Every structure is written in C-alpha cells, then in structure tokens.
Amino acid sequence: MKWIAVSGFLAIAAAACATVLFVAAMKPTSATAFVLWSAWLLIPHAAMVAALILKQRNGATPGHWHAVAIVVCVAGVLLIADAIFWHPDAQGALAVMMVPLLQGIALALLLPLSGWAHRRLQSP
Numbered sequence: 001m002k003w004i005a006v007s008g009f010l011a012i013a014a015a016a017c018a019t020v021l022f023v024a025a026m027k028p029t030s031a032t033a034f035v036l037w038s039a040w041l042l043i044p045h046a047a048m049v050a051a052l053i054l055k056q057r058n059g060a061t062p063g064h065w066h067a068v069a070i071v072v073c074v075a076g077v078l079l080i081a082d083a084i085f086w087h088p089d090a091q092g093a094l095a096v097m098m099v100p101l102l103q104g105i106a107l108a109l110l111l112p113l114s115g116w117a118h119r120r121l122q123s124p
Contacts, residue, residue, distance in 0.1 A: 008052065008066030015073035016045045022080045026096070041096070044076065044103035064114040071110065076103045 019041045028034040048069045055061040076099050083095035 002063065004063040004066045005052075005056070005061060008069045009049070011070040011073045012045050012048055015077050016042055018077050019045070019080060022077075022084055022096075025084060026093075037096075041080070041100060044072065044100050044107070047104075048072065048107070062115070062118065064118045065111065068107065068110045068114050072103050072106050075106060076100075 020038050023034060023037045023041060026037070028037055052061055052065060052069065055065065079099050079102065080096055083092045083099075
C-alpha cells in the first residue's frame, strides 16, 4: 500500500476519533444523544473509507482520492472545532449538524476536480 493510502486511512481514523471527542465535549444530555450525534457526524468518514476500500478492491485507488479524503477530514474537524470552541453561539448545534452535509458536498466537488487536475498534469 502506498504511503498516501496509509496517510488517507490514518487521517480518516484520526478525524473520526477527534469528532467523537468533540461530541463528548458538547456534553450531550444522554447516552442516546451521544450515540446519535456521533453516528451522524461519522457518516462521511464511513463513506470515505467504504469508497476507498471498494475502489481499492477493483484496482489501485488513485492517490488524489486519498488526498481529497485528507482535506475533507481536516476541514470537517476544523469546522466542528470552530463551532464548538472558537465561535460558540446559540446556533452552534445547527452548525455542527451541517458538517456532514458540507463534507458530502466537498467530496462531490473535489473528487471530480482532483481527477481532472490529475489527468491534466499527467498529459504532456
């Protein structure tokens, strides 16, 4: 496995752990709330891992897919940290709830763009 693939999976795992820690920092009122918040926020991470593994089973996953996963993971962690710690306000919970949607949009936009850039750089 290439170093970019290892980096991609490590970034996804680290972002997932940080996300769960951020949910704990929000101090949900019950264990059910903790599980639901965590599950909702971890959906993009699970989708990225599933996409990378499925693509890898069909052949080598392009390196730019792992790079996009790293960027999306870092952006998600920063958005959650911003809403919880740096700019807390009454709408912070709504902002945190929007992070998986924003990560999905970022994936949908960045994967084709990274593929286009990769092909453009590879052609003479």
